[in-house]
Amino acid sequence: MTNRIKIKFGQIEFEAEGDSELIEREREQFFSLLPQAMLSVSPSITVIEQPKPSVDILLDTDTPQQSLPTGQTYESLITFLKAKNFQSDVERVLGVAYYIDQIEKSGPVTAREIETKLLEARQGKPSNTSHVINQNIKKGYLYEHSEKKEGVKSFFVLQAGIDYCESYVPTDNTSKKKDVKLRKLRVTKESSLLQFSLDELNLEKYIDVSSIENFVEQALVIMLIYTNEKNIEYFSYLDIESVMKQKFKISATNRKVRYVFDKGGTKFDKKIEKGITYHRMLSGAIREAESIVTREQNKLI
Known part of the structure; x- marks a missing residue:
């Protein structure tokens, strides 16, 4: 399937056509160069706040159209994490990054923000959040932003990470029997x-x-x-x-x-x-x- 994407950001426009992976790579490169492009267009601006661009995705008329996932609304991060019931630190960190970036629209995110959100949601934070973030980067779920946020590294969620969070099916722990390690009983032989x-x-x-x-x-x-x-x-x-x-x-x-x-x-x-x-x-x-x-x-x- 061939897709087209068109992004308008003030006087700056971006358009790409191809498969989803190609479009994702082009989109990432566009956002990494966006701050410099905006400076060249408006040199008098010293502090740039990047609003969320409006994105128009156009599908070829010769291919069947697919509706974008509407997603589910959540009252808070607590209800989101409870609904998803992520099982590992890697999943939870990705889930919090997704919530900040996609639901709160406050991305990109930092490791500090993720830890703060986890504590606010009464969730235990990982012993090494940076390591968990790197694991998500290796999986292709997160990507390091070219610009730092509040002086530290920041990250945004890639499409693969968005898809993973939105399609994640909670695990019903109540239906699973806990694995019980049976201790070997010492058989005492008698004469x-x-x-x-x-x-x-x-x-x-x-x-x-x-x-x-x-x-x-x-x-x-x-x-x-x-x-x-x-x-x-x-x-x-x-x-x-x-x-x-x-x-x-x-x-x-x-x-x-x-x-x-x-x-x-x-x-x-x-x-x-x-x-x-x-x-x-x-x-x-x-x-x-x-x-x-x-x-x-x-x-x-």
């Missing part, structure tokens, strides 16, 4: 030996294990009890740690239990099943455990 009650172990035949001062000896006696009373052959580290802590109320850790078997050495038979290490009491470990029981029983006589 199968915990199923046996203390009454089933016939502890009266032995001694009070908690009265033994040495941790290694405590573990040996407990293994002897389960071997004799429940015919348990192989014990895992978890088995010993679990029954010592939960059944006999003895402070035990995996590290302490490992030391028992490391110290015992050849007194235990060792096997590994599905990545789990098991130990079985051999005759040397059984004799040592029995001697500990006998020793402690003799103390009570």
